[in-house]
Amino acid sequence: MKHIAKIMAFFMAVTAVWISLLQTAMISQSHTWLLPLYFIVSLGCYGLLMVGVGLMQFPTCPQEAVLLQQDVIEAKQFLKHNGVDVGTD
């Protein structure tokens, strides 16, 4: 099944629950009408939160740049010694 089909099925199920809530009036009508809005806003907030948290925890590795420079020097030495042209960039 294509992924979009799974998502559509999920939304149909949620919509069916929402409509049945409207009809049986277990929760007051005014609240039920606003549920989709609550859902969208919550989804948006969740997304923003994930982006913010992810940004704060974004793993960085400045020491790797230093190690890489060392590797480059070692490589250039070996290659020059063995006849590979590493003079130009």
Next chain:
Amino acid sequence: MLRQTPVFILQNKNRYSIIVPTYNERLNIALLVFLVFKHIPDVDFEIIIVDDGSPDGTQDIVKQLQQVYGDDRILLRARPKKLGLGTAYIHGLKHASGNFVVIMDADLSHHPKYLPHFIKKQVETGADIVTGTRYVTGGGVHGWTLMRKLTSRGANVLAHTLLWPGVSDLTGSFRLYKKSALEDIISSCVSKGYVFQMEMIVRASRKGYHIEEVPITFVDRVYGSSKLGGSEIVEYLKGLVYLLFTT
């Protein structure tokens, strides 16, 4: 200093074909080859360099490297001009004699020191695909501006919400594949650029392939050329929608 070769290498009967597409990587390709030989000396591998007619003489350097390391270990399979990443992998695959294939970038953002980690993970888990991830503990990025990190994170959250891909790094291109798995997946992928990398891993996930991840560090030396303008973002969104409907 006595170096202990780990068991997963000593008893490893696999052959690894490392495919590296290049365009104007005259210096980097030499450094890369040196580092590969430095970090997996006891592994049976070959490096397949797919050069798209680089004007800076990359192919001459490859020939010099063949003199040093042997033309059975370093294969030059060039193409006349820039023909795209996906087709570069397909071209390299045709000449791959290994039962495993590694794909990696030539510009040293992918460091060969992680190759043993990929191999070990695959041997331990029997995975079909091992993909490098920059976004978990133990991995990381260097050389990205705050803006770049923000768009990367935003893109990641969006893709995860829409696609449920099963991997943490969708656009990464440092991966180890079983050759049969790569051949199977690549035949059904049609996207270009980094959307291609996303398509590969999402299709693999949908097809039920066993995918494992290893943390990698990514040093972006090409400062300023991390192109993320409006058109790239549009391409990305179009790619997401395409993957949403076709995978």
